[in-house]
Amino acid sequence: MRRTVRRRAAAGLIATVSLLLPTALPGLAAPPSGEIVLDGATSAEGIAAGEGKTFYAGELTTGDIFRGDIRDSTATRFIDAPAGRAAAGMKADPCHNLLFVAGADTGKAFVYNTDTGRSVADIDLAKGFINDVTLTDEGAWFTNSAAAELYFLPVGEDGKLGKVKTLKLSGPAADLKQGFNLNGIAAAREGRVLIVAHTVDGALYTVNPKTGASAAIKGVNVPFVDGILVRGHTLWAVQNQLNQIVRVDLSGDLSSGVVEDTIKSDAFNVPTTVALFGSTLAAVNAQFNKPPSPFEVVLVPARR
Secondary structure, eight states: OHHHHHHHHHHHHHHHTOSSOOOOOTTOOSOOOEEEEOTTOSOOOOEEEOSTTEEEEEOTTTOOEEEEETTTTEEEEEEOOOTTOOOOSEEEETTTTEEEEEOBTTOEEEEEETTTOOEEEEEEOOSSOEEEEEEOSSEEEEEETTSSEEEEEEBOTTSOBOOOEEEEOBSGGGOOOSSOOEEEEEEEGGGTEEEEEETTTTEEEEEOTTTOBEEEOBTOOOTTEEEEEEETTEEEEEEGGGTEEEEEEEOTTSSBEEEEEEEEOTTOSSEEEEEEETTEEEEEEOOTTSOOOOOEEEEEESOO
């Protein structure tokens, strides 16, 4: 009953804003392009779309969070994280004014209030590398690049956080090799299906969030896959070392897909994660194994 009531209560907001990411940016006549410098950042990894034109980007090694505006091409340090934190993938929940952050090699999840910037929760998940997070109308799902499992953090109607549950995976998504395994994660079909990116396999897998059973999305080969984003039957996958993002058309049952577009930019410098604002993608440059330069968010069209 709780699930039904909550979906009815949130249906209007989910249809227009979504707990995952906003799908439209009112008044944005044409997609902006260019780069937004994360002034003072010494590393970068995750990005999340907030309400309207707002984005959040994380500093991987310190856990600090920047807040920016894609129209004004500005970003400033918003959250000065306590020592010992890190920030990999992240997602914003505008309905509850919460920002969920994957804590990388800390093995934790961090939650912040997007109004005040204050820390809401510091949650132990597991040893390994907590790489990315996605949101459904029930809560937040996190990946671990060193374990064949996902972690679910329930979020109540009032924004109250519940107790973390671990979902053991089976099938191809549970394959563990040397290097980064599970990486990006996205929800499809209103959270009834999860899609995960597997970096070592260069593949995308669907996951049943109740049983943990997984299956390959056939026809899609994505070497160096990192963050992913799903809207309906469209999926964007960041291929970090290839400096590109591919747009995939998924089949109705999500069992297969076709790469329809490859999005490149001269400004890409090992992009890792991506957020969507209407017809614009915002990708953050992580610059892994590259000469250091100012860390940036790069704006590109969502379709070529």
